[in-house]
Amino acid sequence: MLQIDSEFKNLIPPLSSEEKLQLEANLKEFGCLDPLIVWQGENILLDGHNRYEICTREQIPYKIVEIEIGDREAAICWIANHQLGRRNITPEVASYLRGKRYLNLKGDRTGNLKQNSPNGNYFRSVDAAKSLAEQYKVTDRTIRNDALFTEALDTLEQSLGDEVKHSILARNSGLTKKDVLSLAKVADEEGQEVAQKLLSMKQNKSDIVQQIKDKKPVPNPHFVGEVCRITPKADPDLKPFSGCWCIVYQINLHSCGIKTWKVDFETVKPENLERTYGVEENAASRNCDRLRCLANKVHSDYEATYTAVLEVLGKVKNPSSLTQRQERLLTFLEGEY
Structure with a gap:
């Protein structure tokens, strides 16, 4: 009998009634194809709560995979990362x-005190x-x-x-x-x-402002996949990225989610994004992924010169068509890592 931890279970978004009925139908027809993930040594379920509940009730066989987890913080970290990796959240x-x-x-x-100094006299607060x-x-x-x-x-x-x-x-x-x-x-x-x-x-409120919005919605002028240039204006979080090109990955009612060479921004106002022209979106997206991959490695390496190169590439005029020198620089950095 697997143990259910209420805090762990509450980290996992519940299924809708329709989703749960479909899951039950699939389990009955095809069996439990994906194993349940369990904390080794503690017998606590980390992933597969809905499948476990249905399989137990309907007596459907299932398999488990045990993983080593150090403590509750590590378990919460694993569950959060596992859920954040899913596309439908x-x-x-x-x-x-x-x-x-x-x-x-x-x-x-x-958990916030790491990395001893060479002489072991103090910790650095992270x-x-x-x-x-x-x-x-x-x-x-x-x-x-x-x-x-x-x-x-x-x-x-x-x-x-x-x-x-x-x-x-x-x-x-x-x-x-x-x-x-x-x-x-x-x-x-x-x-x-x-x-x-x-x-x-x-939940029942319908004020004048909302009525106006409902009658005359202003469409978001951007679209998913669009390549834009960041103009910070009054947004202090965007100032370090002034002039950087970005990829729009999500359209909200009054904002956009964007991906830069370094970080994502979930809610950027349309007026902070300037359209680019003559940029091939798929090629720009591929180059953005290349820079993102390098950014993680260069940051871990604390290499300031390489970081400066990435910052320059993050502001090139046409991110879909790098010049020969820009491409050589990017290829060189990729070779370094």
Whole structure:
């Protein structure tokens, strides 16, 4: 009998009724083809909670794979990374998982103290937000905002039930992140009853601004795959990337998700993106991937000269058609690593 850890289970987005019925039908017809992942020595399930529940109930045979996990933080890290690697998660789920990782790292002082000095006299404190930002290719501020969102969701789950949390993660609640934060504050300071009333008001709200938006929606002028140039204007997070070219990977109602040579930005306003012309999108995307791969390795190597080269390549006029010298520089760096 496998053990179910409630904290681990809550890190995994629940299936909709339709998805769960389809999973059950597939398991009955084809069997459990993918093994369940279990924490070795602890017998705690890390991945496959829905399959395990259905297989146990319907007496469908299943296999398990045990993996070595050092502690709970490592288990949470594994689950979060495993879920973040899936294509069908919502931006809210990604934010929640990154926030969970940050809160666990931040709460574990020993996890933030690494790398002895040569003489062993002191530890260097590692900024958890910066470390996770580099790993997930977002900004430090995004990680800290993720943590606030995670804490707010957990508060709402305790106060209003897990259905509210799940509906927010599935993008079915109609609540913005700002709504979630304010609702959690009310739940924490004024109690469940007041929070429930506020939730009902927010979900039924149709103010003048929303009516105008519904009647005259302004279409987002960008599209997925488009190559743009970053113009920071009043956004301080974008200033270090002024003039960099980027790839639009997600279109939101009033913002875009973009990928640069170094990090991703989940919500960039359309006015911060300048259209480029004469750029072949697929070739630019391939070159972006090449630079991203190198950026990770060069950063780990702390090679300032190579980083400077990547920064220059991140601002070239036509990222889809590098000059001969630019291509030689990029090929040389790829050969170095």
